[in-house]
Amino acid sequence: MPHDHAIQCLHDPLLVVLSYLVSVLGSFTALQLAIAIPAAQSASQRRGAIVAAGAAMGGGAIWAMHFIAMLACKMDIAVSYDLALTALSAVIGMASCMAGLAIAGTGVFGWSKLVAAGVFMGLGVTGMHYTGMAAMLMPADTHYNMALVGASGAIAIVASIVALWLAFNLRGRLQMLGSALVMGVAVCGMHYTGMQAASFVPNGAGDGVVAGGLSVANLGMGVFAVTTVLLAAMLSLSLLRQRQRAMVQI
Incomplete structure (x- = not known):
C-alpha cells in the first residue's frame, strides 16, 4: 500500500548503468568458470569449480550489483548500513x-533438477536482496x-533457472557474452522490482545517520x-584454465 509521506528514491543514472555492467561482468565470469563443472575429473575439482562459479555469480553478478544499485538510490535522509547484515547478504x-x-x-542434467535448483537459488537470491534491504539504517x-515482493522473487x-541452464549448455565466448548481457537485465530487473516494492516512511527519529552503521562512502569503496579483486582473479583463473586445456589438446 502506498504511503502519502513516503520518501522518494531517485536513482543516479550513472550508478544504475554501472550496476548493470558489474552484473554482466559477474555473469560472464561465472559462465566462464562453470565450464569446468561438467568437465571436472575429480570431486575436488568439481567442488572448486562450483565454489568459484558460485562466488562470481553470487558475489559479483548479484551482491555487488545490489549494493551499487543501493548506492544509486538517492534519498533526502541519511542512510548507513549494518555491517553484519551486509556481510550476511x-x-x-x-x-x-x-x-x-x-x-x-x-549426476544427469535434467529439467526437473534444473527447476529445483533454480527455485532454491532464486529464493536465496531473493533472501540476499531483502537481507541487504534490512541492512539499511x-x-x-x-x-x-x-x-x-512476490514479483521480484519470481523474477529471481x-x-x-536461465543462469543454470546457460552455465551447463553454453561453450562459445560470444554466446556467453550475449547470455551475460541478458542475465544482467534479469538480475537488475529483480533488484529494481524489489526496490519498487519498498516504501520508506519517516519515523520521527530525525534526519541524521543512525549510529553504528557503515557509511555510504565506505560501503561504496568496499564493494x-x-x-x-574477486572478478579479476576469477576471470584470470578461467582464462588460464582454458589456455591450459588448449595446450593439452595440441
Missing part, C-alpha cells in the same frame, strides 16, 4: 548460487508491497574493491 548470495550449481550439476521505516527464480 553476501554469504546468502554466494552460498545459494553455489548450492544451485551443485544441485543442477550433480535510517530514520525511516520500510514498508513493502507484497505483490511486488526465472533468472536463476568496488571486493568486486574488482
Whole structure:
C-alpha cells in the first residue's frame, strides 16, 4: 500500500548503468568458470569449480550489483548500513548460487533438477536482496508491497533457472557474452522490482545517520574493491584454465 509521506528514491543514472555492467561482468565470469563443472575429473575439482562459479555469480553478478544499485538510490535522509547484515547478504548470495550449481550439476542434467535448483537459488537470491534491504539504517521505516515482493522473487527464480541452464549448455565466448548481457537485465530487473516494492516512511527519529552503521562512502569503496579483486582473479583463473586445456589438446 502506498504511503502519502513516503520518501522518494531517485536513482543516479550513472550508478544504475554501472550496476548493470558489474552484473554482466559477474555473469560472464561465472559462465566462464562453470565450464569446468561438467568437465571436472575429480570431486575436488568439481567442488572448486562450483565454489568459484558460485562466488562470481553470487558475489559479483548479484551482491555487488545490489549494493551499487543501493548506492544509486538517492534519498533526502541519511542512510548507513549494518555491517553484519551486509556481510550476511553476501554469504546468502554466494552460498545459494553455489548450492544451485551443485544441485543442477550433480549426476544427469535434467529439467526437473534444473527447476529445483533454480527455485532454491532464486529464493536465496531473493533472501540476499531483502537481507541487504534490512541492512539499511535510517530514520525511516520500510514498508513493502507484497505483490511486488512476490514479483521480484519470481523474477529471481526465472533468472536463476536461465543462469543454470546457460552455465551447463553454453561453450562459445560470444554466446556467453550475449547470455551475460541478458542475465544482467534479469538480475537488475529483480533488484529494481524489489526496490519498487519498498516504501520508506519517516519515523520521527530525525534526519541524521543512525549510529553504528557503515557509511555510504565506505560501503561504496568496499564493494568496488571486493568486486574488482574477486572478478579479476576469477576471470584470470578461467582464462588460464582454458589456455591450459588448449595446450593439452595440441
